[in-house]
Amino acid sequence: QSVLTQPPSASGTPGQRVTISCSGSSSNIGSNIVSWYQQLPGTAPKVLIFNDNQRPSGVPDRFSGSKSGTSASLAISGLQSDDEADYYCAAWDDSLKGSWVFGGGTKLTVL
């Protein structure tokens, strides 16, 4: 059971906009920054969003992040076939000694 809650799946057609949610609590998303990662099969995760809504250089502006209270979202606009991947949110959690917590991942299918 993951600390952060994501929908297990999402889908869209090419060109569409899809949103993936990530729900947490006051000890993680509510008080710390959120990152989003894309994982293609058999590869290491790649950061898409850091500091809640910042994109590293090289990540298209089709990807955007937002946060409100204890929830965060990743939006992908102009959906492309190679966006088909697993997406994970992550945040530091201040409870106990502190730990890095993740969502369970959302498998995005481009129809």
Add this chain to the structure above:
Amino acid sequence: QVHLVQSGAEVKKPGASVTVPCKTSGYTFTNYYLHWVRQAPGQGFEWMGMINPSDGRTSYAQNFQGRVTMTRDTSTSTVYMELSSLRSEDTAVYYCVLLDVWGKGTTVTVSS
């Protein structure tokens, strides 16, 4: 830029230990914490702990307390993660992570 280089794969028997290295470059080694995260087959990510390369201080996830040891070698800018008393459930890809940069991962298979 930051590079995290990990070895490819290890196969271990139940009860054994494994040490996974992560060689870093492209930044000042002692400036940032280095994390270890694992991913079992078909599963999500599990944080194992972190090490401060500056002084070697560590913080381990509760699930791994007593079984994991993280160390560093400042002369080679390499961090190590040792996991002991391996069981089949430890079969996973083990990643070292610096800020938001991930190594390619080391596959550890535990099988008799």
